Amino acid sequence: MNTQQCTKCHATLKASSKFCHICGTAISSTRTTDTSSQQQQSQQQQTKAQPLQFMRVREQSQGAYSIQVPQGWHYSTTLQQYPDGNAVSIWQTQDPSGTVHISSPGTIYSFQEPIGAFFGQMLPGRRLLKFMSAKDFIQSGLLSQLRFTYPSMQVEQVSEHPERIADMVQAYASAGQNPAQAQFSIASVQFTFTRDGKRYRQEMYITILRQLAMHTWDACVTGQLCTLADQFAQYQPVLTTIGKSFQWNQQWMQIRNANNQMLAAQMMQQAQMRMQQAQMQALQVQRQSIMDIGNMAQASQARQMEAQERQFHAMDNIIAGNIDLRDSNGQVYNVTNDFQPQHWRDGLGQVHGGNWNARPNINWTPLSPTGD
Incomplete structure (x- = not known):
């Protein structure tokens, strides 16, 4: 079947198409793929040489954030909110051919340090695990999960990225949080796998956020790129560009922070009530113990007096x-x-x-x- 390419976004179109279904550009009917192989190679070289143009898009459900995506690419943006007030961005984009996938899947692993049970209670949705850096988390737990998903996976490298921590700190501060009360770590894993006879390369970035006062920490998949192995180097900068373009909506953040403060106050109040109830129960147990000890002492004294009275009475009977x-x-x-x-x-x-x-x-x- 004859096809043609969009002159703007390079999407593959039917030969009869008058407009690009991706970007809406009018299409000349003379540009079809039934031209000579020399013209096709020339067009592919021009496509690779032409830099991608980016456009800014907003999160689609609440307008919570915005990112830049390549023009003409398919994309979706959403938000995952958790009962503890935490919010995670979820977005993905892919090129018109469907071979290049760049995303932030919003996968988050939430833990509580063994020494940090908040007022003796486990926080909802968290598992008990000691804190570790992003690189250690990848090597200790994430790789085994990835091997289950990608049986043919071959790990190429696991790398720390201390140069990106400054961006994490800035994003944390822009969300209205105090970076001095947190600890940050970021690392990536790069691997290859085979699917349908094709070799792919994938890179995943893992960020760690540790809240020192709460003794809790979260590991999040904040960005990943998956494409054919021979195209990976070409699209790796696109993942970086999208990641750096991420911006929270400040108005939305103000509303969320106000809600989080109310939630934190409620959690603190509930924790204080649990402490007061525990103290009351302990006091009641202490009082009951004191009463039991007193009753035992009185009963013992009564038995002693009764025994003495029996002895005195027996002596009186002998005498009388x-x-x-x-x-x-x-x-x-x-x-x-x-x-x-x-x-x-x-x-x-x-x-x-x-x-x-x-x-x-x-x-x-x-x-x-x-x-x-």
């Missing part, structure tokens, strides 16, 4: 020659000890003793020694 007898209802009778093995109480309340051969009245109530 008495004995304590108890009926089936628990009533105790202190009577003269006649040294008889059996005793009964008659209907008038009198106690009678007798030996083992005695035959008392059937209406008498038997008594037994209390042992005291």
